[in-house]
Amino acid sequence: MSKRDNKRFNDKERKNAPKRGGKNRRDYGDEYSYEPKRKGAAAAKAGGSRRGGSAAKSAGAKSPTRGRIAPKSSRPARDEMGFSAKNSLLADFGFSDHEEQLNIGADGLEVVAGRNPVVEVLSGDRDVERVFIADGSEGSVSKIVALAREQGVIVDFVPKEKIDAMAPGVKHQGVVAKVSEYRYADMEEVFAKAEAAGEDPFIIILDEISDPHNLGAIIRTAECAGAHGVVIPKRRAASLTQTVALSAAGAIENMPVVQVTNLARTIEELQAKGVWVGAADMDGQTYYEANLTGPIAIVIGNEGKGVGRLVKEKCDFVLSIPMYGRINSLNASNAAAVLMYGIRRARNK
Numbered sequence: 202m203s204k205r206d207n208k209r210f211n212d213k214e215r216k217n218a219p220k221r222g223g224k225n226r227r228d229y230g231d232e233y234s235y236e237p238k239r240k241g242a243a244a245a246k247a248g249g250s251r252r253g254g255s256a257a258k259s260a261g262a263k264s265p266t267r268g269r270i271a272p273k274s275s276r277p278a279r280d281e282m283g284f285s286a287k288n289s290l291l292a293d294f295g296f297s298d299h300e301e302q303l304n305i306g307a308d309g310l311e312v313v314a315g316r317n318p319v320v321e322v323l324s325g326d327r328d329v330e331r332v333f334i335a336d337g338s339e340g341s342v343s344k345i346v347a348l349a350r351e352q353g354v355i356v357d358f359v360p361k362e363k364i365d366a367m368a369p370g371v372k373h374q375g376v377v378a379k380v381s382e383y384r385y386a387d388m389e390e391v392f393a394k395a396e397a398a399g400e401d402p403f404i405i406i407l408d409e410i411s412d413p414h415n416l417g418a419i420i421r422t423a424e425c426a427g428a429h430g431v432v433i434p435k436r437r438a439a440s441l442t443q444t445v446a447l448s449a450a451g452a453i454e455n456m457p458v459v460q461v462t463n464l465a466r467t468i469e470e471l472q473a474k475g476v477w478v479g480a481a482d483m484d485g486q487t488y489y490e491a492n493l494t495g496p497i498a499i500v501i502g503n504e505g506k507g508v509g510r511l512v513k514e515k516c517d518f519v520l521s522i523p524m525y526g527r528i529n530s531l532n533a534s535n536a537a538a539v540l541m542y543g544i545r546r547a548r549n550k
Contacts, residue, residue, distance in 0.1 A: 328441075422534065425452070
């Protein structure tokens with residue numbers, strides 16, 4: 202066997218050999234999702250040409266300056282331009298040192314990194330949206346997975362590169378959690394609010410509303426229309442973030458928002474308490490012809506696919522909004538507003 206064939210044979214054997222050590226998502230069941238690793242930039246972009254690239258470095262040669270960026274030595278230092286580690290633009294807007302240290306992700310959720318900190322937030326009173334664990338992590342990861350499962354928190358096993366991107370420069374130990382800055386309510390709080398107002402429960406259920414602006418607008422309208430609570434799912438839906446709070450224009454502080462694991466089961470629990478549940482869909486009864494009095498909950502579907510099949514089957518009735526133009530549907534927040542004020546009108550008769 203030639204040396205070349207022998208190398209190919211060894212490469213093939215190495216590829217098929219089982220990986221040593223480390224647990225991944227398969228060790229914890231199929232209920233956890235996984236985001237595949239994406240290919241990075243080509244190696245050719247990172248280095249120079251094959252020939253002479255390393256030689257130029259060893260000879261101490263400097264690469265020519267590209268574009269209009271001045272060499273580093275000729276640029277003024279950060280302190281000379283009025284910047285420093287503790288004197289940033291954040292201070293001009295009134296942020297404290299503690300707030301600067303918070304790691305807020307692009308989605309408006311705080312990122313908690315490290316195994317012990319994640320265990321602490323899972324054991325505490327804060328609302329944990331999701332836990333991310335690097336593939337191949339061992340040791341106390343099993344405890345974190347068990348604790349997250351007990352709390353009903355979603356766990357994602359992802360490549361380590363994603364963890365690095367979520368917590369740059371932090372010793373994350375392969376574990377991070379996304380934590381909401383806003384507290385979720387319990388269903389008991391929704392019923393207590395209705396009882397305090399002397400009204401039948403009036404609840405808005407959102408089936409996978411993914412746009413945070415839509416979620417914020419619906420919460421705002423629900424507060425204005427006198428609803429007693431909003432229910433959202435944990436999976437595949439927008440959660441309470443800074444963007445949602447801004448869109449809600451302060452309503453998020455006065456409107457109980459309940460986050461549940463299973464919408465279909467939640468609908469059954471509401472029906473057991475005497476609440477009639479209706480789904481907003483095109484093939485239902487026109488909303489102004491329906492009886493919208495009494496304890497009621499309305500399901501508003503996803504922006505693209507509407508109310509899910511299983512959720513719709515659990516509902517007691519279906520409501521529709523007539524369309525007279527060429528476009529056959531309304532924005533989710535607009536449809537929710539029409540139905541909410543239809544219910545308010547029926548209650549005020």
